Amino acid sequence: MTAHTARSPAKINLTLRVCGTRPDGFHELESLVALLSLHDLVRVTPRNDGVITLACDDPTIPTDESNLALRAARALADAAGVETGVDIALAKRIPAGAGLGGGSSNAATTLTLLNDVWRCGLDRAALAEIGADLGSDVPLFLHGPVCVMRGRGEQLEPVERPLDAWVVLILPELHCSTPAVYRAWDALPEHPPRPKLDRILAGLDTPREVMYALFNDLERAAFAVNPELAELAARASEAIGRPIRLTGSGAALFTLCDTAPSAAGLALELGQTLQTRCDVVSVLPA
Numbered sequence: 592m593t594a595h596t597a598r599s600p601a602k603i604n605l606t607l608r609v610c611g612t613r614p615d616g617f618h619e620l621e622s623l624v625a626l627l628s629l630h631d632l633v634r635v636t637p638r639n640d641g642v643i644t645l646a647c648d649d650p651t652i653p654t655d656e657s658n659l660a661l662r663a664a665r666a667l668a669d670a671a672g673v674e675t676g677v678d679i680a681l682a683k684r685i686p687a688g689a690g691l692g693g694g695s696s697n698a699a700t701t702l703t704l705l706n707d708v709w710r711c712g713l714d715r716a717a718l719a720e721i722g723a724d725l726g727s728d729v730p731l732f733l734h735g736p737v738c739v740m741r742g743r744g745e746q747l748e749p750v751e752r753p754l755d756a757w758v759v760l761i762l763p764e765l766h767c768s769t770p771a772v773y774r775a776w777d778a779l780p781e782h783p784p785r786p787k788l789d790r791i792l793a794g795l796d797t798p799r800e801v802m803y804a805l806f807n808d809l810e811r812a813a814f815a816v817n818p819e820l821a822e823l824a825a826r827a828s829e830a831i832g833r834p835i836r837l838t839g840s841g842a843a844l845f846t847l848c849d850t851a852p853s854a855a856g857l858a859l860e861l862g863q864t865l866q867t868r869c870d871v872v873s874v875l876p877a
């Protein structure tokens with residue numbers, strides 16, 4: 592049967608405000624999110640026997656029922672009454688446990704691909720509802736490339752203003768446990784006031800400048816959980832004399848640039864100073 596392949600992009604949280612805890616144990620968020628050119632590939636090949644399989648080119652990624660792409664396929668098959676089956680293959684380029692949303696993105700791409708290939712006919716809202724049950728970050732990958740995420744992550748508002756930005760990603764070989772970082776946020780004695788989102792949105796035309804206004808409420812929590820990461824972020828910021836932010840609950844860090852050459856220059860500088868993988872990527876165009 593014919594294989595169908597699609598890109599599965601990474602995300603960064605340009606801002607992330609934790610507004611409080613919810614009765615369901617999750618946290619209420621407001622986050623400005625951008626999808627990136629850094630991507631995994633998802634390939635689906637339908638099969639007739641109703642069996643769903645998953646393979647991955649990265650042996651460190653589990654391919655059992657804990658994998659969100661596999662769970663996405665099963666959830667869609669259940670929701671749409673599909674009995675066809677599929678072989679799913681992932682080519683991983685997005686580091687795991689980095690706050691770049693790789694697993695959630697793979698789930699969203701799997702839902703979109705299989706909705707077409709299996710001819711389920713579900714609209715984006717229905718896919719997002721299935722996605723939200725799989726993980727808080729799945730729905731945002733069905734939107735974008737720049738949007739505001741609220742609630743647990745299921746309320747998404749597109750940002751019409753384009754963000755023409757280059758991103759230097761610092762990708763340390765450190766992993767952050769998302770639940771541990773949220774628990775550390777709960778234990779923080781106080782939470783600083785944050786600028787209104789309007790101010791940030793108005794500054795998106797100049798990515799290098801807006802970088803000074805970006806924030807992530809999970810940053811102090813992630814640094815408390817992982818002091819090595821705190822030290823790396825401080826060294827990175829010092830090396831380039833500019834702000835560095837954490838994405839999601841970490842461990843990837845980033846800074847925004849206006850042009851590809853300036854991003855390349857910073858990535859070289861940071862790679863040498865930190866002895867850590869640094870990628871230059873762009874925000875996906877609208």
Ligand code: C5P
Pocket residue numbers: 616617618619620725726727728742743744769770773
């Ligand atoms: O939904 P997801 O599986 O990505 O969430 C992982 C963990 O992150 C949750 O178990 C919870 O501890 C935390 N979380 C949260 N509030 C959110 C999203 C995630 O507390 N809005």
